[in-house]
Amino acid sequence: MIDAINRLPVLSFLWPRMLWLMALLLVLAAAYVWLDGRRRRTAVEYPALKTVGLATRRGAGWRRHVAPLLFLVALAALTFAIARPQAVLTLPSRLDTVVLVIDLSGSMRAKDVAPTRIRAAQVAAKHLVDAQPSGVKVAIVAMAGTAAVAQAPTRSKEEATAAIERLQPQGGTALGNGMLVALTTLLPQTAGDVQRLMNEEDLPRRPQGADVNADTDAVAPGSYAPGAIVVFSDGESNAGPAAMQAAELAAAHGVRVYTVGVGTAEGVVLSVDGWSARVKLDETVLKQVANATGADYFRIEDASGMKKVYRSLGTRLAFDKRDQVEVTAFFAALGALLAACAGMLSLWWFGRVV
The missing domain is CATH 3.40.50.410 (von Willebrand factor, type A domain)
Known part of the structure:
Protein backbone atom coordinates (compact mmCIF):
# COMPACT_ATOMS: atom_id res chain seq x y z
CA MET A 1 0.00 0.00 0.00
CA ILE A 2 2.79 2.41 0.96
CA ASP A 3 4.73 1.55 -2.23
CA ALA A 4 1.65 2.24 -4.33
CA ILE A 5 1.25 5.65 -2.68
CA ASN A 6 4.93 6.44 -3.25
CA ARG A 7 4.53 5.68 -6.98
CA LEU A 8 1.74 8.24 -7.40
CA PRO A 9 2.81 11.26 -9.47
CA VAL A 10 3.72 14.36 -7.45
CA LEU A 11 2.16 17.58 -8.69
CA SER A 12 3.96 20.88 -9.11
CA PHE A 13 2.54 24.10 -10.53
CA LEU A 14 3.75 26.65 -13.06
CA TRP A 15 1.49 29.34 -11.55
CA PRO A 16 1.26 28.30 -7.87
CA ARG A 17 -0.05 31.71 -6.78
CA MET A 18 -3.32 30.97 -8.54
CA LEU A 19 -4.00 28.33 -5.88
CA TRP A 20 -5.07 31.18 -3.61
CA LEU A 21 -8.33 31.03 -5.56
CA MET A 22 -9.08 27.89 -3.54
CA ALA A 23 -9.93 30.23 -0.68
CA LEU A 24 -12.97 31.38 -2.68
CA LEU A 25 -14.22 27.80 -2.66
CA LEU A 26 -14.25 27.88 1.13
CA VAL A 27 -16.31 31.06 0.94
CA LEU A 28 -18.76 29.41 -1.49
CA ALA A 29 -19.02 26.32 0.73
CA ALA A 30 -19.72 28.49 3.77
CA ALA A 31 -22.31 30.47 1.80
CA TYR A 32 -24.04 27.27 0.73
CA VAL A 33 -24.20 25.99 4.34
CA TRP A 34 -25.59 29.35 5.48
CA LEU A 35 -28.22 29.45 2.71
CA ASP A 36 -29.24 25.85 3.38
CA GLY A 37 -29.68 26.62 7.09
CA ARG A 38 -31.68 29.72 6.25
CA ARG A 39 -33.95 27.69 3.97
CA ARG A 40 -34.56 25.16 6.73
CA ARG A 41 -35.47 27.90 9.20
CA THR A 42 -37.82 29.44 6.64
CA ALA A 43 -39.54 26.08 6.15
CA VAL A 44 -40.07 25.77 9.90
CA GLU A 45 -41.38 29.32 10.34
CA TYR A 46 -43.57 29.34 7.19
CA PRO A 47 -44.85 25.80 6.54
CA ALA A 48 -47.17 27.04 3.82
CA LEU A 49 -44.18 27.83 1.58
CA LYS A 50 -43.67 24.09 1.03
CA THR A 51 -46.51 24.22 -1.43
CA VAL A 52 -44.62 26.60 -3.74
CA GLY A 53 -41.30 24.73 -3.54
CA LEU A 54 -39.25 27.16 -1.47
CA ALA A 55 -38.63 24.58 1.22
CA THR A 56 -37.00 21.22 0.97
CA ARG A 57 -39.00 18.87 -1.22
CA ARG A 58 -40.32 15.66 0.28
CA GLY A 59 -38.04 12.75 -0.50
CA ALA A 60 -35.15 14.93 -1.65
CA GLY A 61 -33.02 14.14 1.40
CA TRP A 62 -29.31 13.83 0.66
CA ARG A 63 -29.85 14.28 -3.09
CA ARG A 64 -30.23 18.03 -2.76
CA HIS A 65 -26.58 18.23 -1.62
CA VAL A 66 -25.11 16.08 -4.40
CA ALA A 67 -25.26 18.63 -7.25
CA PRO A 68 -23.79 21.51 -5.22
CA LEU A 69 -21.02 19.24 -3.93
CA LEU A 70 -20.14 18.09 -7.45
CA PHE A 71 -20.17 21.69 -8.63
CA LEU A 72 -17.80 22.66 -5.80
CA VAL A 73 -15.39 19.85 -6.71
CA ALA A 74 -15.61 20.93 -10.37
CA LEU A 75 -14.57 24.45 -9.37
CA ALA A 76 -11.65 22.99 -7.39
CA ALA A 77 -10.49 21.03 -10.46
CA LEU A 78 -10.76 24.13 -12.65
CA THR A 79 -8.77 26.11 -10.08
CA PHE A 80 -6.04 23.47 -10.28
CA ALA A 81 -6.13 23.85 -14.06
CA ILE A 82 -5.66 27.60 -13.78
CA ALA A 83 -2.51 26.99 -11.70
CA ARG A 84 -1.12 24.85 -14.58
CA PRO A 85 -0.21 21.62 -12.76
CA GLN A 86 2.70 19.38 -13.84
CA ALA A 87 3.44 15.76 -12.96
CA VAL A 88 6.37 13.41 -13.58
CA LEU A 89 4.89 10.56 -15.61
CA THR A 90 6.23 7.40 -17.23
CA LEU A 91 5.71 7.79 -20.97
CA PRO A 92 5.73 5.31 -23.85
CA SER A 93 9.24 4.88 -25.21
CA ARG A 94 10.44 5.62 -28.74
CA LEU A 95 12.23 2.30 -28.84
CA ASP A 96 13.43 1.21 -32.28
CA PHE A 319 7.36 2.64 -20.89
CA ASP A 320 10.84 3.73 -20.02
CA LYS A 321 10.90 7.49 -20.13
CA ARG A 322 9.95 9.62 -17.14
CA ASP A 323 9.31 13.25 -17.92
CA GLN A 324 7.56 16.24 -16.41
CA VAL A 325 4.32 16.83 -18.27
CA GLU A 326 1.78 19.60 -17.88
CA VAL A 327 -1.59 18.04 -16.98
CA THR A 328 -3.73 21.19 -17.14
CA ALA A 329 -6.02 19.66 -19.75
CA PHE A 330 -6.82 16.72 -17.45
CA PHE A 331 -8.01 18.96 -14.61
CA ALA A 332 -9.90 21.23 -17.01
CA ALA A 333 -11.70 18.26 -18.54
CA LEU A 334 -12.45 16.82 -15.08
CA GLY A 335 -13.90 20.13 -13.94
CA ALA A 336 -16.09 20.44 -17.02
CA LEU A 337 -17.31 16.85 -16.65
CA LEU A 338 -18.20 17.26 -12.98
CA ALA A 339 -19.99 20.54 -13.66
CA ALA A 340 -22.01 18.90 -16.42
CA CYS A 341 -22.90 15.98 -14.14
CA ALA A 342 -23.99 18.38 -11.41
CA GLY A 343 -26.26 20.25 -13.81
CA MET A 344 -27.84 17.10 -15.27
CA LEU A 345 -28.49 15.52 -11.86
CA SER A 346 -30.08 18.70 -10.54
CA LEU A 347 -32.22 18.99 -13.69
CA TRP A 348 -33.29 15.33 -13.43
CA TRP A 349 -34.13 15.36 -9.72
CA PHE A 350 -35.48 18.87 -9.23
CA GLY A 351 -36.29 20.21 -12.70
CA ARG A 352 -33.69 22.98 -12.45
CA VAL A 353 -29.95 23.55 -12.79
CA VAL A 354 -27.95 23.96 -9.54
Whole structure:
Protein backbone atom coordinates (compact mmCIF):
# COMPACT_ATOMS: atom_id res chain seq x y z
CA MET A 1 0.00 0.00 0.00
CA ILE A 2 2.79 2.41 0.96
CA ASP A 3 4.73 1.55 -2.23
CA ALA A 4 1.65 2.24 -4.33
CA ILE A 5 1.25 5.65 -2.68
CA ASN A 6 4.93 6.44 -3.25
CA ARG A 7 4.53 5.68 -6.98
CA LEU A 8 1.74 8.24 -7.40
CA PRO A 9 2.81 11.26 -9.47
CA VAL A 10 3.72 14.36 -7.45
CA LEU A 11 2.16 17.58 -8.69
CA SER A 12 3.96 20.88 -9.11
CA PHE A 13 2.54 24.10 -10.53
CA LEU A 14 3.75 26.65 -13.06
CA TRP A 15 1.49 29.34 -11.55
CA PRO A 16 1.26 28.30 -7.87
CA ARG A 17 -0.05 31.71 -6.78
CA MET A 18 -3.32 30.97 -8.54
CA LEU A 19 -4.00 28.33 -5.88
CA TRP A 20 -5.07 31.18 -3.61
CA LEU A 21 -8.33 31.03 -5.56
CA MET A 22 -9.08 27.89 -3.54
CA ALA A 23 -9.93 30.23 -0.68
CA LEU A 24 -12.97 31.38 -2.68
CA LEU A 25 -14.22 27.80 -2.66
CA LEU A 26 -14.25 27.88 1.13
CA VAL A 27 -16.31 31.06 0.94
CA LEU A 28 -18.76 29.41 -1.49
CA ALA A 29 -19.02 26.32 0.73
CA ALA A 30 -19.72 28.49 3.77
CA ALA A 31 -22.31 30.47 1.80
CA TYR A 32 -24.04 27.27 0.73
CA VAL A 33 -24.20 25.99 4.34
CA TRP A 34 -25.59 29.35 5.48
CA LEU A 35 -28.22 29.45 2.71
CA ASP A 36 -29.24 25.85 3.38
CA GLY A 37 -29.68 26.62 7.09
CA ARG A 38 -31.68 29.72 6.25
CA ARG A 39 -33.95 27.69 3.97
CA ARG A 40 -34.56 25.16 6.73
CA ARG A 41 -35.47 27.90 9.20
CA THR A 42 -37.82 29.44 6.64
CA ALA A 43 -39.54 26.08 6.15
CA VAL A 44 -40.07 25.77 9.90
CA GLU A 45 -41.38 29.32 10.34
CA TYR A 46 -43.57 29.34 7.19
CA PRO A 47 -44.85 25.80 6.54
CA ALA A 48 -47.17 27.04 3.82
CA LEU A 49 -44.18 27.83 1.58
CA LYS A 50 -43.67 24.09 1.03
CA THR A 51 -46.51 24.22 -1.43
CA VAL A 52 -44.62 26.60 -3.74
CA GLY A 53 -41.30 24.73 -3.54
CA LEU A 54 -39.25 27.16 -1.47
CA ALA A 55 -38.63 24.58 1.22
CA THR A 56 -37.00 21.22 0.97
CA ARG A 57 -39.00 18.87 -1.22
CA ARG A 58 -40.32 15.66 0.28
CA GLY A 59 -38.04 12.75 -0.50
CA ALA A 60 -35.15 14.93 -1.65
CA GLY A 61 -33.02 14.14 1.40
CA TRP A 62 -29.31 13.83 0.66
CA ARG A 63 -29.85 14.28 -3.09
CA ARG A 64 -30.23 18.03 -2.76
CA HIS A 65 -26.58 18.23 -1.62
CA VAL A 66 -25.11 16.08 -4.40
CA ALA A 67 -25.26 18.63 -7.25
CA PRO A 68 -23.79 21.51 -5.22
CA LEU A 69 -21.02 19.24 -3.93
CA LEU A 70 -20.14 18.09 -7.45
CA PHE A 71 -20.17 21.69 -8.63
CA LEU A 72 -17.80 22.66 -5.80
CA VAL A 73 -15.39 19.85 -6.71
CA ALA A 74 -15.61 20.93 -10.37
CA LEU A 75 -14.57 24.45 -9.37
CA ALA A 76 -11.65 22.99 -7.39
CA ALA A 77 -10.49 21.03 -10.46
CA LEU A 78 -10.76 24.13 -12.65
CA THR A 79 -8.77 26.11 -10.08
CA PHE A 80 -6.04 23.47 -10.28
CA ALA A 81 -6.13 23.85 -14.06
CA ILE A 82 -5.66 27.60 -13.78
CA ALA A 83 -2.51 26.99 -11.70
CA ARG A 84 -1.12 24.85 -14.58
CA PRO A 85 -0.21 21.62 -12.76
CA GLN A 86 2.70 19.38 -13.84
CA ALA A 87 3.44 15.76 -12.96
CA VAL A 88 6.37 13.41 -13.58
CA LEU A 89 4.89 10.56 -15.61
CA THR A 90 6.23 7.40 -17.23
CA LEU A 91 5.71 7.79 -20.97
CA PRO A 92 5.73 5.31 -23.85
CA SER A 93 9.24 4.88 -25.21
CA ARG A 94 10.44 5.62 -28.74
CA LEU A 95 12.23 2.30 -28.84
CA ASP A 96 13.43 1.21 -32.28
CA THR A 97 16.03 -1.51 -31.59
CA VAL A 98 16.69 -3.96 -28.74
CA VAL A 99 19.93 -5.96 -28.67
CA LEU A 100 19.81 -9.15 -26.58
CA VAL A 101 23.15 -10.49 -25.33
CA ILE A 102 23.01 -14.12 -24.17
CA ASP A 103 25.78 -15.67 -22.11
CA LEU A 104 26.83 -19.08 -23.52
CA SER A 105 29.69 -19.77 -21.10
CA GLY A 106 30.23 -23.16 -19.49
CA SER A 107 28.82 -21.96 -16.17
CA MET A 108 25.48 -21.35 -17.90
CA ARG A 109 25.08 -25.14 -18.07
CA ALA A 110 24.41 -25.18 -14.32
CA LYS A 111 21.02 -26.53 -13.29
CA ASP A 112 20.30 -24.35 -10.25
CA VAL A 113 17.67 -22.76 -12.53
CA ALA A 114 15.59 -25.45 -14.23
CA PRO A 115 16.24 -26.92 -16.67
CA THR A 116 19.55 -25.05 -17.06
CA ARG A 117 20.64 -21.43 -16.78
CA ILE A 118 21.12 -21.08 -20.51
CA ARG A 119 17.75 -22.61 -21.29
CA ALA A 120 16.03 -20.32 -18.80
CA ALA A 121 17.78 -17.34 -20.41
CA GLN A 122 16.67 -18.47 -23.86
CA VAL A 123 13.04 -18.88 -22.78
CA ALA A 124 13.00 -15.45 -21.12
CA ALA A 125 14.66 -13.89 -24.19
CA LYS A 126 12.06 -15.43 -26.52
CA HIS A 127 9.22 -14.13 -24.36
CA LEU A 128 10.83 -10.70 -24.46
CA VAL A 129 11.02 -10.85 -28.26
CA ASP A 130 7.34 -11.82 -28.46
CA ALA A 131 6.42 -8.89 -26.21
CA GLN A 132 7.98 -6.27 -28.50
CA PRO A 133 5.73 -4.21 -30.79
CA SER A 134 5.88 -5.17 -34.46
CA GLY A 135 7.91 -2.08 -35.39
CA VAL A 136 10.79 -2.79 -32.96
CA LYS A 137 13.91 -4.46 -34.36
CA VAL A 138 15.63 -7.17 -32.32
CA ALA A 139 19.27 -8.28 -32.60
CA ILE A 140 20.92 -11.26 -30.90
CA VAL A 141 24.54 -11.33 -29.69
CA ALA A 142 26.10 -14.64 -28.63
CA MET A 143 28.67 -14.23 -25.86
CA ALA A 144 31.21 -16.78 -24.65
CA GLY A 145 35.01 -16.46 -24.76
CA THR A 146 34.38 -13.98 -27.56
CA ALA A 147 31.20 -12.34 -28.81
CA ALA A 148 29.52 -12.23 -32.21
CA VAL A 149 26.24 -11.14 -33.76
CA ALA A 150 24.02 -14.21 -34.11
CA GLN A 151 21.18 -12.21 -35.65
CA ALA A 152 21.40 -8.73 -37.15
CA PRO A 153 18.60 -6.30 -36.19
CA THR A 154 15.34 -7.61 -37.64
CA ARG A 155 11.65 -6.90 -37.28
CA SER A 156 10.89 -10.60 -37.84
CA LYS A 157 10.16 -12.19 -34.47
CA GLU A 158 10.49 -15.63 -36.09
CA GLU A 159 14.07 -14.90 -37.19
CA ALA A 160 15.05 -13.56 -33.76
CA THR A 161 13.46 -16.53 -31.99
CA ALA A 162 15.17 -19.01 -34.32
CA ALA A 163 18.54 -17.36 -33.65
CA ILE A 164 18.00 -17.72 -29.89
CA GLU A 165 17.11 -21.40 -30.29
CA ARG A 166 20.32 -22.08 -32.25
CA LEU A 167 22.58 -20.88 -29.44
CA GLN A 168 24.68 -23.59 -27.75
CA PRO A 169 26.95 -23.48 -24.65
CA GLN A 170 30.62 -22.75 -25.32
CA GLY A 171 33.72 -22.00 -23.25
CA GLY A 172 34.89 -18.81 -21.57
CA THR A 173 33.01 -15.63 -20.68
CA ALA A 174 33.73 -12.19 -22.14
CA LEU A 175 31.00 -10.06 -20.60
CA GLY A 176 32.65 -6.81 -21.67
CA ASN A 177 33.04 -8.05 -25.26
CA GLY A 178 29.38 -9.03 -25.44
CA MET A 179 28.31 -5.55 -24.37
CA LEU A 180 30.71 -3.87 -26.80
CA VAL A 181 29.53 -5.95 -29.76
CA ALA A 182 25.94 -5.11 -28.78
CA LEU A 183 26.85 -1.41 -28.62
CA THR A 184 28.32 -1.39 -32.13
CA THR A 185 25.27 -3.30 -33.37
CA LEU A 186 23.05 -0.61 -31.92
CA LEU A 187 25.29 2.37 -32.76
CA PRO A 188 27.78 1.56 -35.56
CA GLN A 189 29.47 4.94 -35.05
CA THR A 190 30.91 3.66 -31.75
CA ALA A 191 33.10 1.10 -33.57
CA GLY A 192 36.25 3.20 -33.16
CA ASP A 193 35.91 3.49 -29.38
CA VAL A 194 34.95 -0.17 -29.11
CA GLN A 195 38.05 -1.23 -31.03
CA ARG A 196 40.26 0.84 -28.74
CA LEU A 197 38.78 -0.85 -25.68
CA MET A 198 39.24 -4.30 -27.18
CA ASN A 199 42.86 -3.42 -27.90
CA GLU A 200 43.20 -2.23 -24.28
CA GLU A 201 43.80 1.38 -25.34
CA ASP A 202 42.61 4.40 -23.37
CA LEU A 203 39.57 6.21 -24.72
CA PRO A 204 39.84 9.98 -25.38
CA ARG A 205 38.14 12.04 -22.71
CA ARG A 206 34.95 13.81 -23.71
CA PRO A 207 34.18 17.32 -22.48
CA GLN A 208 31.46 17.37 -19.87
CA GLY A 209 28.08 17.95 -21.53
CA ALA A 210 29.37 17.45 -25.09
CA ASP A 211 27.14 15.76 -27.63
CA VAL A 212 28.19 12.22 -28.55
CA ASN A 213 26.37 11.91 -31.85
CA ALA A 214 23.45 13.34 -33.70
CA ASP A 215 21.11 10.54 -32.64
CA THR A 216 21.80 10.99 -28.94
CA ASP A 217 19.65 13.49 -27.04
CA ALA A 218 22.31 13.95 -24.34
CA VAL A 219 25.32 12.19 -22.89
CA ALA A 220 23.49 11.51 -19.64
CA PRO A 221 23.17 7.77 -18.92
CA GLY A 222 19.92 6.33 -20.27
CA SER A 223 19.17 9.30 -22.53
CA TYR A 224 19.33 7.38 -25.82
CA ALA A 225 15.67 6.55 -26.38
CA PRO A 226 15.70 4.63 -29.72
CA GLY A 227 17.64 1.62 -28.43
CA ALA A 228 18.58 -0.53 -25.46
CA ILE A 229 20.72 -3.56 -24.62
CA VAL A 230 19.58 -6.51 -22.50
CA VAL A 231 22.23 -8.89 -21.12
CA PHE A 232 21.32 -12.38 -19.85
CA SER A 233 24.26 -13.72 -17.83
CA ASP A 234 25.39 -15.25 -14.55
CA GLY A 235 27.86 -12.38 -14.21
CA GLU A 236 31.10 -14.35 -14.32
CA SER A 237 33.71 -13.04 -16.77
CA ASN A 238 37.25 -14.22 -17.49
CA ALA A 239 38.15 -12.69 -20.86
CA GLY A 240 38.13 -9.42 -22.78
CA PRO A 241 37.69 -5.87 -21.48
CA ALA A 242 36.18 -5.31 -18.05
CA ALA A 243 32.40 -5.15 -18.01
CA MET A 244 32.45 -1.73 -16.32
CA GLN A 245 34.62 -0.28 -19.09
CA ALA A 246 32.01 -1.37 -21.62
CA ALA A 247 29.25 -0.02 -19.37
CA GLU A 248 30.98 3.38 -19.12
CA LEU A 249 31.24 3.60 -22.89
CA ALA A 250 27.54 2.69 -23.26
CA ALA A 251 26.65 5.28 -20.62
CA ALA A 252 28.69 7.91 -22.48
CA HIS A 253 26.44 7.35 -25.47
CA GLY A 254 23.26 7.33 -23.33
CA VAL A 255 22.57 3.64 -24.04
CA ARG A 256 20.78 1.68 -21.31
CA VAL A 257 22.13 -1.81 -20.53
CA TYR A 258 19.52 -3.86 -18.67
CA THR A 259 21.04 -6.89 -16.97
CA VAL A 260 19.32 -10.16 -16.09
CA GLY A 261 21.11 -12.38 -13.59
CA VAL A 262 20.53 -16.08 -14.24
CA GLY A 263 21.31 -18.42 -11.34
CA THR A 264 21.32 -18.55 -7.55
CA ALA A 265 23.61 -16.90 -5.03
CA GLU A 266 24.46 -20.32 -3.52
CA GLY A 267 25.27 -21.79 -6.92
CA VAL A 268 25.93 -25.46 -7.66
CA VAL A 269 28.95 -27.66 -8.31
CA LEU A 270 29.29 -28.05 -12.07
CA SER A 271 31.28 -30.89 -13.61
CA VAL A 272 32.20 -30.50 -17.27
CA ASP A 273 34.94 -32.18 -19.33
CA GLY A 274 36.74 -33.54 -16.29
CA TRP A 275 36.77 -30.39 -14.17
CA SER A 276 34.50 -29.43 -11.28
CA ALA A 277 33.81 -26.02 -9.74
CA ARG A 278 31.10 -24.24 -7.82
CA VAL A 279 29.49 -21.65 -10.08
CA LYS A 280 27.51 -18.85 -8.45
CA LEU A 281 25.54 -15.90 -9.69
CA ASP A 282 27.73 -12.78 -9.51
CA GLU A 283 25.15 -10.04 -9.08
CA THR A 284 27.60 -7.31 -8.16
CA VAL A 285 28.93 -6.61 -11.64
CA LEU A 286 25.50 -6.94 -13.25
CA LYS A 287 24.00 -4.41 -10.85
CA GLN A 288 26.92 -2.04 -11.41
CA VAL A 289 26.47 -2.21 -15.19
CA ALA A 290 22.75 -1.49 -14.95
CA ASN A 291 23.22 1.39 -12.49
CA ALA A 292 26.02 2.96 -14.54
CA THR A 293 23.86 3.05 -17.68
CA GLY A 294 20.61 4.26 -16.11
CA ALA A 295 18.91 0.88 -16.48
CA ASP A 296 17.66 -1.85 -14.10
CA TYR A 297 18.83 -5.23 -12.88
CA PHE A 298 16.59 -8.32 -12.82
CA ARG A 299 17.13 -11.84 -11.52
CA ILE A 300 15.98 -15.28 -12.66
CA GLU A 301 16.01 -18.02 -10.02
CA ASP A 302 13.04 -20.17 -11.02
CA ALA A 303 10.09 -20.34 -13.42
CA SER A 304 8.01 -17.77 -11.53
CA GLY A 305 11.00 -15.43 -11.40
CA MET A 306 11.47 -15.87 -15.13
CA LYS A 307 7.87 -14.79 -15.85
CA LYS A 308 8.26 -11.80 -13.57
CA VAL A 309 11.46 -10.78 -15.32
CA TYR A 310 10.18 -10.71 -18.86
CA ARG A 311 6.97 -8.97 -17.82
CA SER A 312 8.78 -6.30 -15.81
CA LEU A 313 11.51 -5.89 -18.40
CA GLY A 314 8.97 -5.71 -21.21
CA THR A 315 7.16 -2.95 -19.32
CA ARG A 316 10.44 -1.04 -18.79
CA LEU A 317 11.20 -1.18 -22.49
CA ALA A 318 7.67 -0.14 -23.50
CA PHE A 319 7.36 2.64 -20.89
CA ASP A 320 10.84 3.73 -20.02
CA LYS A 321 10.90 7.49 -20.13
CA ARG A 322 9.95 9.62 -17.14
CA ASP A 323 9.31 13.25 -17.92
CA GLN A 324 7.56 16.24 -16.41
CA VAL A 325 4.32 16.83 -18.27
CA GLU A 326 1.78 19.60 -17.88
CA VAL A 327 -1.59 18.04 -16.98
CA THR A 328 -3.73 21.19 -17.14
CA ALA A 329 -6.02 19.66 -19.75
CA PHE A 330 -6.82 16.72 -17.45
CA PHE A 331 -8.01 18.96 -14.61
CA ALA A 332 -9.90 21.23 -17.01
CA ALA A 333 -11.70 18.26 -18.54
CA LEU A 334 -12.45 16.82 -15.08
CA GLY A 335 -13.90 20.13 -13.94
CA ALA A 336 -16.09 20.44 -17.02
CA LEU A 337 -17.31 16.85 -16.65
CA LEU A 338 -18.20 17.26 -12.98
CA ALA A 339 -19.99 20.54 -13.66
CA ALA A 340 -22.01 18.90 -16.42
CA CYS A 341 -22.90 15.98 -14.14
CA ALA A 342 -23.99 18.38 -11.41
CA GLY A 343 -26.26 20.25 -13.81
CA MET A 344 -27.84 17.10 -15.27
CA LEU A 345 -28.49 15.52 -11.86
CA SER A 346 -30.08 18.70 -10.54
CA LEU A 347 -32.22 18.99 -13.69
CA TRP A 348 -33.29 15.33 -13.43
CA TRP A 349 -34.13 15.36 -9.72
CA PHE A 350 -35.48 18.87 -9.23
CA GLY A 351 -36.29 20.21 -12.70
CA ARG A 352 -33.69 22.98 -12.45
CA VAL A 353 -29.95 23.55 -12.79
CA VAL A 354 -27.95 23.96 -9.54
